[in-house]
Amino acid sequence: MRTAQNKRAKQRIFEAALALFARKGYAAVGVREIAKKAHVNISMINYYFGEKAGILKAIINECYDRYFKTIKPVGDEDLPVDEHIRKMIRTGVNFFRKNTELAIVAFDVIPLDIPEVMGLKVKWVTGIREGMENFRKKLGVDSRDVLQESLGPNVFVAVILNHFQGKYAAEQYPQFKEYVAQLNDAFYERYADALADLFLYGYMGRKKKENKEEE
Amino acid sequence: MRTAQNKRAKQRIFEAALALFARKGYAAVGVREIAKKAHVNISMINYYFGEKAGILKAIINECYDRYFKTIKPVGDEDLPVDEHIRKMIRTGVNFFRKNTELAIVAFDVIPLDIPEVMGLKVKWVTGIREGMENFRKKLGVDSRDVLQESLGPNVFVAVILNHFQGKYAAEQYPQFKEYVAQLNDAFYERYADALADLFLYGYMGRKKKENKEEE
């Protein structure tokens, strides 16, 4: 076995494709372009991934797998609500910061028309939702209620993802250099805290209002 | 002039492309597929839109134009903060509900690599941001502060868009029929209200906290 070198070629393809997909979208990138960027022969793509869509599937699996492994243990922790929300948001921000390209490609709605890809996503989303049941309950979110579910943890995941999509877009164009420069470690400490406050007060306020209405 | 018929063909191309782009992504859709769905000849696409990217540009312009015209007057209204947030969110929900495909295509981060398309988006986003200055001030958001800006109105726009992306995806697969069926008029009344509560309490809570810290 030459796993050290194997991995290097497969990994190079993976990373080259990831960067290209994130910028151009899956369908706009050709296998020749990927091969060129990865410094491998075209046939290596089919050798390792079977087909072009195989790379996309690998990206989706890698992203959701990392996401699950990152977020699940934090969701299972036994903390007071406020601390728990804060820690979850902090964890989420860190994840998206470290895995921006992965998330942009894997969490993009498009393409919806490749059944195998959609199947993968559905499987993962379902699994993650089930894994977050404890945290959801702590927030007072009943997953059988469509309204409550639509105000659950996915809400702040959407906000964070949106932020990093914007950041990534800004990074592609030099005119936004000053904006991007401000998004440093210190910023994300404050950002995570501010977001946590926003949702914390939001959830608490809603709960109070519901209790009043029940009286 | 035969504008009545002209519009019909151009409009058919626009709508066919929109539906296909929303499902598959811009790059994955060929001009022949669009022409077939629109029941026009392939050359009609270049005749009306110059190039394939012309359709995408038209979609982006149409979406942002509608969005601006919908949201701007509401943002300029003179209402108490709580009512204002509520009305803005209600307006946003209605917009995304009516223009889901338009929003999915126009607000998608990808593709980032077509400078003309990115230029369009930047122009619109800048314009809309400037147009929302009054509302932003009322929320207590200083647009020169990156942190505050990243917690501004774009936060709940992201949440709403995320919801309708999910809904649209669910509509494409029959296994989610029951979920989609629950998303009716009544749901969206409650959804908009609940979202408004969430952010209202969130912003108020954050403001209180800031005041305390200043003491």
Add this chain to the structure above:
DNA sequence: TTATCTGTCAAACGTTTGTTTTAATCAATC
């Protein structure tokens, strides 16, 4: 009536697409 313009069409343009095949080379394992 003749000339012009507009919408529409089929056909063809040269590229590029994803994939497969074949032959050859290189390094590591048995």
Add this chain to the structure above:
DNA sequence: GATTGATTAAAACAAACGTTTGACAGATAA
């Protein structure tokens, strides 16, 4: 020293790509 697996280059494949062309019908304008 034979075998195996990783990698390369080059070529071929049919299919699809975005765009252009030239012709023609019908309405409009001179």
